[in-house]
Amino acid sequence: MNRILKTTALAAAVMGVVGVAQAQEREQLRIVGSSTVYPFASYVVEEFGVTTDYQTPVIESTGSGGGLKLFCEGVGLDTPDITNASRRIKVSEFQRCQDNGVTDITEAKIGYDGIVLAEDASNEAVNFTRKQLFLALAAKVPQDGKLVANPYEKWSDIDPSLPDREIEVYGPPTTSGTRDAFEELVMEAGSEHFDIYGDEGYTNIRQDGAYIDAGENDNLIVQRLQENTTAFGIFGYSFLEENQDALTAATIEGVEPVPEAIGSGEYPVARSLFFYVKNQHADSVPSMYPYVNLFMSEKMIGPMGYLKGLGLIPLPEKMREQQREDIENREQLKLSDLK
Incomplete structure (x- = not known):
């Protein structure tokens, strides 16, 4: 009799563990990260919700840094499953992930983008x-062999060929x-001209009002440029693509921000x-890899894919194939990959 009771208790305990495991599954995928990647990911999210039996994922635009901070907080269903980024993860962010137990990460490169000044x-x-x-x-610029607080008020103060307008730049x-x-690509490269x-x-970017922090929503920058027609804005190419009738893009070093020039x-x-x-969530969030596979499909990121119409510059074919192979194998990102 005691043996029967013990067996029954054990079976109940096992069923309880199974119940807890099932309760710990999350049906909805949770995505955070880059405002630049957000329009592309949002399209995939909606398509995923319509064309599969899974719930439509929850997606939030937090910025690349903000998304990686949330992503690297740990493993558990109260943390994001995927984070979008308009730059590669930094060594310090990767190390924070490792320290917090997020040790199995796969990186997916989806395409190219240009940063536009418009x-x-x-x-x-x-x-x-x-x-x-x-x-x-720049916060400080060279004057008479010293670094001083930036004195330039107009673009024409820097070069007479530039507009005789106040320096006002809405940026992220x-x-x-x-x-x-x-x-990295503009400020650091520009500073290399000065020993x-x-x-x-x-x-370091100046904080005296010439550069205006416009938040994570790049659509608001576009709106502000229509209100303040003497200012410039910094955002990803996809927002120029969506607003070509409303914006004029500057050329950089004589090159226009067009898909061919960005991709090359x-x-x-x-x-x-x-x-x-976050591969450690794959078993707990069953919709994660079906979503990832849809995102990386030719119909999304290929040369004839839907996302190209939104402004994504596709990767070369061999690189797309390699990215899909990495996803299929759940290739684990290593510190050495980032150095």
Whole structure:
């Protein structure tokens, strides 16, 4: 009798564990991250909800840095499953993930994007060099062999060929991958023209009102440019694609931000777009990999894919195939990959 009772109790305990495991599954995929990747991911989210039996994922635009911070908080259903990024994960962010137990991550590169400097369509296109943009936006600039607080008030103060207008630039906040990429590709590159900054590069952006933090919603930057027609805005190419009638894009180093130039790297302010998958959630969130496979499919990221129509610049065919293979194998991102 005691043996029967013990067996019954054991069976009940096992069923209880199974019940808890089932309760710990989450039907809805949770996605955070980049405002630049957000329009592409949102399209996939909606398509996924309509064409599969899974619930439509929950997606939030938090910026690349904000998304990676949430993603790396730990493993558990109260943390995101996927984070989008308009730049590659930093070594410090990867290490934070590792420290918090997020040790199995797969990186997916979805395509290319260009960072655009644009103004209202009533203006003629301006050609900027990265040196000029650096001098306009750096917190400190060289004057008489010293670094001083940026004194430039108008673009024409830097170069007479530039507009005789106040320097006003609406741009992303420090949590944004677009901001990170702009600092690297424009500010750091611009500072290399001046020996006074040394070998490290200088990326500090002025905070005296010339650069205006416009938040994570790039659509708001577009709206502000229509209200303030003398200002410029910084955002991803997809927002230019969506608002071509309302905006005029500047050329950088004489190169227009067009898909061919962005994809080839000729446009000097081009970057790759990513999302990161928390593989440790795969069993608990059954919809995760079906969503990832849809995102990486030819009908989404291919040359004739839906996302190209939204402004995504496709990867070369061999690279797309390699990315899909990495996803299929759940290739684990390593620290050495980032160095």
